[in-house]
Amino acid sequence: MKTLEASIGRRGFLAGSLVFGNLLRAALPSAPNPSANFPTDPRRRLSVSTYPFRSLIKTRQRNSENANAKLTLAEFAASIPDRFQVSGIEPWSLHFESTGLQYVQALGESFKKAGVHVVDIPVDASVQPCSPDSARRQASLETWRAWVDVAVAIGSPSIRVHLPETGADDCIAGGLKQLVDYAIQKSIVVNLENDDPKSEEAFRVVKVIEQVNSPFLRALPDFCNSRIVGDEAYNYRALTAMFAHAYNISHVKDEEADDGKVLKVDVARVFAIAKKAGYRGYFSMEWEGQGDPYDGTKRLIQQSLDNLS
Template sequence: MIQGPRGVSPAKTPAIAALPRRRFLQTVAASAAAVALPRQAWATSAVTPFKISLAEWSLHTAIRAGDLDNLDFPRVAREEFDIEAVEYVSVFFKDKARDATYLTDLDTRCRDHGVQSLLIMVDGEGDLGDPSDDARGKAVENHLRWLEAAKRLGCHSIRVNAKSQGSYAEQLALAADGLGRLGQLAQTFGLNVLVENHGGLSSNGAWLAGVMRRVGMANVGTLPDFGNFRLNGWDEPKEVWYDRYQGVTELMPFAKAVSAKSHEFNDQGLEVRTDYERMMKIVLNAGYRGYVGIEWEGEKPGEYEGVRLTKRLLERIRDELA
């Protein structure tokens, strides 16, 4: 459960004290039920296993080509795909994190199209597991503006990376330190800090789960990605992969968001690299009932059709599991 602002005691809230006994008990019961669920699960229906969101990276080619602007992302999510929730990428509005006018405009566009902002995927702000204490502190400081932006947009989290250097144990300790510092800062905003398996040791499910246990904070969790389990560098010719099903299984106990990465589909509408039905059973068996974010990263077909194919597959599985 995300902690609220320090010094605020729910037991001393005057509005609760003034309620009639019957309504008071109903309020307590409702509050207890909400506390028992992750924030992102509150909006999901009791009869719907999960809802579908759209990660902005799915349209990165169009954005980088200038064919789509970050401000139009919520409209496109709704009008092109009928998707009600979005996940931003910081690099697409990296100079606007503290631009109140810009963020208000973006939030207004979300509201106009009935779209919910879920999280911001933050990259390029320094290594939270840097061996240098000063550099780790600077990386935490660099993420502050994205916490501010996420709060303004009504997100529940920012997604960060756990990049580090050194041995297995050294990197675990360093990443846990940086994430713990950032998690404490995020608590003051009522936000989560989520780590994605994103290359290197972060793509080792056991290692990242160990980082989560080392941090031990309710608002520091994971964002399991179905596809990012390559352990070595992306420019290295020999690929070394961690088992994606094992990795997602290991990360789901700490998950507050999920990324349904897709690359290629066959004639039956199935994703070629990932058994989506198997993966979604892992996700749901872990008790997760939040949004599952489409993240198309393939080359053929184009981005818009790739998103549609991924959504269609997730809807088919959702209907079968409902």
């Protein structure tokens, strides 16, 4: 899931978020550790990611992939309980029509009315926290912080951000430390995913997390992304390392397409890794297979229930 948020121009994004951020900066009581109250019922631990439905859900910038999209994020969310029999949603940042307070609050109310709750927000934003330009560094930090404010307003326990493609690890860790310091004030966890095979290789993600050394910077283990980097044995080693640092969110997949190849993963084995690590958080269905995303998501839900029950 490595699509930059071109649809959110920096100036428009920050202007739309300014009032929103100021209203939310009356800090919530900070906590030394995250304190989410996770459900134990298997079905309640499951969530539907909106990312696999990107050809069906509108974004602010149309492209060839979503040219025929007709659903709003709120409309898709309303279909989740009946269609998938789960109550969790993981809304992709590009599916938000706005980051303004009025829209986000209205969206949150529509989620409540539909009976769904947010488990994480995957944020795809173009940031340069290690730019030589101080203005760009500050704008990057403000972009990240604005999504923390969105998470607070909509009731998400976390956001997921990308490791920047450029910059030394020490610089990147420093930028993330500034973000995490802000997120701690709002009791929001920041997650890093084993996503982009070049910049977000699992063991690099773990290295950065350990360097920042905060309980509010955690790992988001994706079941299959590391298969793009290595074989099945490598994938399981990577997931073992990631789940050791996971807190509230993991992406369930049974396959991944890469350069015309279909890469498979043993879902039961990954659930066993999560269990051994003592992971108690949510599992979000992020289907990436061939065919219909509704059918693929339903299949992942059933596999998850089989392994959690």
